[in-house]
Amino acid sequence: MAGLKQVQRQTGVALWRQIADRIREAIGNGAYDETGMVPPETVLALQFGVNRHTVRSALAALAQEGIVRAVQGRGTLIERKERLNFPITRRTRFTAGIGDQARETRGLLLDEAQEEASAEIARWLGLKQGEQVIRLETLRHADRRPVSKATSWFPAERFAGIGEAYRKHESITKAFAELGLADYIRATTEVTAAHAATADLADLELTPGAILLIAKAMNTDLDGVPVQYSISRFAADRVQFTIEN
Amino acid sequence: MAGLKQVQRQTGVALWRQIADRIREAIGNGAYDETGMVPPETVLALQFGVNRHTVRSALAALAQEGIVRAVQGRGTLIERKERLNFPITRRTRFTAGIGDQARETRGLLLDEAQEEASAEIARWLGLKQGEQVIRLETLRHADRRPVSKATSWFPAERFAGIGEAYRKHESITKAFAELGLADYIRATTEVTAAHAATADLADLELTPGAILLIAKAMNTDLDGVPVQYSISRFAADRVQFTIEN
DNA sequence: TTCAAATGTCTATTGATATAGACAACTATA
DNA sequence: TATAGTTGTCTATATCAATAGACATTTGAA
Numbered sequence: 001m002a003g004l005k006q007v008q009r010q011t012g013v014a015l016w017r018q019i020a021d022r023i024r025e026a027i028g029n030g031a032y033d034e035t036g037m038v039p040p041e042t043v044l045a046l047q048f049g050v051n052r053h054t055v056r057s058a059l060a061a062l063a064q065e066g067i068v069r070a071v072q073g074r075g076t077l078i079e080r081k082e083r084l085n086f087p088i089t090r091r092t093r094f095t096a097g098i099g100d101q102a103r104e105t106r107g108l109l110l111d112e113a114q115e116e117a118s119a120e121i122a123r124w125l126g127l128k129q130g131e132q133v134i135r136l137e138t139l140r141h142a143d144r145r146p147v148s149k150a151t152s153w154f155p156a157e158r159f160a161g162i163g164e165a166y167r168k169h170e171s172i173t174k175a176f177a178e179l180g181l182a183d184y185i186r187a188t189t190e191v192t193a194a195h196a197a198t199a200d201l202a203d204l205e206l207t208p209g210a211i212l213l214i215a216k217a218m219n220t221d222l223d224g225v226p227v228q229y230s231i232s233r234f235a236a237d238r239v240q241f242t243i244e245n
Numbered sequence: 246m247a248g249l250k251q252v253q254r255q256t257g258v259a260l261w262r263q264i265a266d267r268i269r270e271a272i273g274n275g276a277y278d279e280t281g282m283v284p285p286e287t288v289l290a291l292q293f294g295v296n297r298h299t300v301r302s303a304l305a306a307l308a309q310e311g312i313v314r315a316v317q318g319r320g321t322l323i324e325r326k327e328r329l330n331f332p333i334t335r336r337t338r339f340t341a342g343i344g345d346q347a348r349e350t351r352g353l354l355l356d357e358a359q360e361e362a363s364a365e366i367a368r369w370l371g372l373k374q375g376e377q378v379i380r381l382e383t384l385r386h387a388d389r390r391p392v393s394k395a396t397s398w399f400p401a402e403r404f405a406g407i408g409e410a411y412r413k414h415e416s417i418t419k420a421f422a423e424l425g426l427a428d429y430i431r432a433t434t435e436v437t438a439a440h441a442a443t444a445d446l447a448d449l450e451l452t453p454g455a456i457l458l459i460a461k462a463m464n465t466d467l468d469g470v471p472v473q474y475s476i477s478r479f480a481a482d483r484v485q486f487t488i489e490n
Numbered sequence: 491t492t493c494a495a496a497t498g499t500c501t502a503t504t505g506a507t508a509t510a511g512a513c514a515a516c517t518a519t520a
Numbered sequence: 521t522a523t524a525g526t527t528g529t530c531t532a533t534a535t536c537a538a539t540a541g542a543c544a545t546t547t548g549a550a
Contacts, residue, residue: 006443010536011452011454025439070526071527072527073515075525085435190488191436191485191486197251209454257506286496287495296538297540316547317498317545318495318496320495321496
């Protein structure tokens with residue numbers, strides 16, 4: 001588990017960024033829980049086989065993210081460490097899934113629009129291409145930290161006013177309930193990973209090079225009729241998915 | 246979908262690498278399927294807002310990976326494009342899951358060892374810490390391209406000789422069968438994403454900064470007794486997971 | 491054959507990245 | 521109150537990353 005931590009040169013990814021990513025990950029995995037501190041700069045420099053100044057650049061980046069805080073004379077303290085678990089089941093709901101792990105969850109409506117369904121959206125929602133759909137851009141927080149950004153599409157006819165309902169309740173489940181859909185089922189989830197797009201970086205408070213876990217999900221009502229298709233982007237260092245079969 | 250492709254400066258990730266990652270992703274998503282070619286360098290330079298030489302660095306990297314091939318006077322042709330779908334269900338098996346999408350799958354045994362179960366492994370396999378387990382390091386290919394690298398643990402007493410059986414059959418399912426376990430069930434899967442570790446980069450033929458989809462999975466026999474715990478690392482640009490509920 | 495469009499090559503310059511060394515400033519503890 | 525251990529700051533140097541411009545070479549179509 002220990003061993004020489006390695007980085008690669010001349011790959012277009014600066015050493016300080018590789019090291020920052022590794023340390024962030026190690027913190028997330030609880031590697032430094034005993035001391036609550038990152039090892040001294042000289043030790044890290046030795047471990048990664050780089051100059052101490054390079055390690056300092058990495059730690060400066062992590063300090064900028066609010067993950068560590070350096071104290072002269074003492075060391076570099078771990079400020080924040082989180083990895084939420086997000087279960088994916090037939091009853092997957094964001095708020096309920098995260099709810100027991102965070103004191104407070106919020107759902108922000110960033111944008112709302114009615115538009116014609118693209119071929120892909122139409123396929124997922126069982127509509128014809130060009131039929132009207134409502135698109136919501138939402139940003140979900142847990143304990144005041146952004147966790148995921150999602151784009152969702154709903155059949156416009158059936159769910160007119162869902163934007164307003166979401167803005168009020170800050171929850172898809174409650175918005176559905178207000179519009180007469182008491183229950184729904186997660187039918188399909190596709191999971192991929194990718195580098196974050198610029199637009200998502202800012203909202204999720206990430207730095208470039210950061211990784212997103214991307215879940216493309218389709219929900220149906222109890223009769224199996226599609227009610228929602230969504231593409232959710234999660235900050236990979238803050239979330240893991242669990243699939244229980 | 247079109248719009249200005251964006252890259253960020255002074256983030257420790259070189260522009261040419263960001264651009265290479267975006268283009269690789271776009272190719273994987275079928276963005277250039279109509280022409281079978283990447284847009285001209287000057288067009289890409291305009292789209293990304295960088296100098297043509299920077300785009301050339303990105304394309305050179307992709308050519309190195311064997312994804313594109315530049316032909317003077319014509320353009321830059323797409324050589325390879327793949328994204329396998331990996332379904333996660335109660336009956337998840339690598340070979341069967343990928344089998345219908347690739348002409349040929351292989352499973353290579355990189356390493357085998359018998360060791361004492363760590364606290365985590367023991368918990369997953371329902372053993373006591375320190376009990377003997379067999380660890381296999383395997384590398385799985387589809388159509389001669391590496392797809393995933395996995396570390397698996399098995400209770401040593403019950404599955405003595407599983408390394409040899411895997412080496413022979415190149416399949417966990419068949420190795421289990423040889424040892425008297427005719428059927429098994431995927432009980433739990435945890436999905437995360439992370440930057441690839443150096444050791445995995447080489448085996449999976451990836452470049453640093455590349456993303457892994459990581460699946461931590463536990464399989465049980467039909468009585469619910471754990472038979473395998475594994476951590477599989479997939480090249481994120483070649484694979485997606487599908488969870489059907 | 492001609493020409494537009496595309497990739498290939500070269501030179502030059504600037505800023506970011508990484509290394510190296512020296513020393514200052516601060517903290518906790520013996 | 522020393523002192524070891526830690527982070528903070530400064531200078532200097534070499535290499536990588538990015539931009540800029542000019543021109544050569546190849547291809548495919550008019």
